[in-house]
Amino acid sequence: MEDNMIGRYLKELRKKKGLSQQDLANLLNVSKQTVSNWEVGRKAPRMKAVSKMAKLFDVPKTSIMAGLPAETVLQANKEWDKYQVDKVIEISDGNLKFTYKGHKVPKEYISMLEKLMRCDIADEAKKL
Numbered sequence: 001m002e003d004n005m006i007g008r009y010l011k012e013l014r015k016k017k018g019l020s021q022q023d024l025a026n027l028l029n030v031s032k033q034t035v036s037n038w039e040v041g042r043k044a045p046r047m048k049a050v051s052k053m054a055k056l057f058d059v060p061k062t063s064i065m066a067g068l069p070a071e072t073v074l075q076a077n078k079e080w081d082k083y084q085v086d087k088v089i090e091i092s093d094g095n096l097k098f099t100y101k102g103h104k105v106p107k108e109y110i111s112m113l114e115k116l117m118r119c120d121i122a123d124e125a126k127k128l
Contacts, residue, residue: 004041005067011039013057013064028052044108047115065116 014024014035021035028035028049037043045053045064054061063070098105 006044006064007039007041007067009064009067009069010035010045010053013053013059014039017057024053027056044112047112050116061116065112 014021019027021039022032025032025035030049034043038045047061050061050064053059053064057064059070060073063073066073098110
């Protein structure tokens with residue numbers, strides 16, 4: 001993962017809560033090795049684990065997926081809202097190649113984004 005932002009943020013959240021990797025693993029019904037893999041950036045957590053961690057740490061799922069504190073994500077969203085968007089791209093369009101800072105975005109990251117969007121859309125629908 002680029003700069004392992006997710007892993008560093010998860011470690012920070014875990015430590016703030018006073019949990020060991022084993023404690024977090026037990027709460028999420030995963031192995032300690034899985035938590036370690038997330039924190040060092042070998043793997044990314046699946047959406048089910050992201051949802052559980054969001055509840056446990058009382059942060060939005062988007063905060064975990066971005067690897068940034070909730071306040072930073074909310075501020076970025078406010079900044080984004082200031083701009084007029086005149087071109088919309090469908091993320092599920094398989095013919096598009098996504099890049100971030102000049103580097104190709106791996107397909108598994110796009111898959112995580114799609115899962116995250118489905119969760120957020122479902123959460124919004126429940127509010128209606």
